[in-house]
Amino acid sequence: MQTEETTLDKIRTRPRFKMFTHLSKEEYAEHLQKYLNDHKDEFSGNVNKEIATISAVTEYDHYWKPRLALRIEIEDDQTSIRGIFGPSSAVWTFFMFLYFTFSIFWMVFFTMYYVEKQIKGHEFPWAIHASFVMLFCIILTYAAARFGQSKGKDEMLKLRRFAEESTLQFEKKT
DSSP states (O other): OEEEOOHHHHHSSSOEEEEEESSOHHHHHHHHHHHHHHTTTTEEEEEOSSEEEEEEOOSOOOTTOOEEEEEEEEETTEEEEEEEEEOOHHHHHHHHHHHHHHHHHHHHHHHHHHHHHHTTOOSOTTHHHHHHHHHHHHHHHHHHHHHHHHHTHHHHHHHHHHHHHHHHHHHHHO
8 A cells, every 4th residue: 555645735624645555446445344344333434436434433523523535546557545534514615615705805805905095095994904804714714624623633543544444454455
């Protein structure tokens, strides 16, 4: 097994990795399901031959409860497994909505400020302040995401261990 990871992967809001195995997609999916069944007290999830979604079993549930999405693909006559850590799709969508909304408002307010300066107008003196507020909201959203990541760090490590062990265990058998 070979793993690829870059420095950028460590600072993303959804860290990712890539592993290679000599197993076929179907074999890997079967082994992954077997590993999941053998460790059902630690992990839960769904597996098919293209995509697997795994989460760690915990006694509590918080907004950043991480999930591991594994995408199984054929690449250069090898099976590649792309893993992406992240929250539930509802939480992810909400954060992307916040980023998008705050960014659009920042662009609008900054454009209002810039155009006003160019035409030497005085109708929107508050626009520059509003653009800084939007930048602050973007930073706050990013900080909330990082806080959630740090809260789910132990579960992310368990999920990473799941991905590596589930692949390594069956590589040694074949």
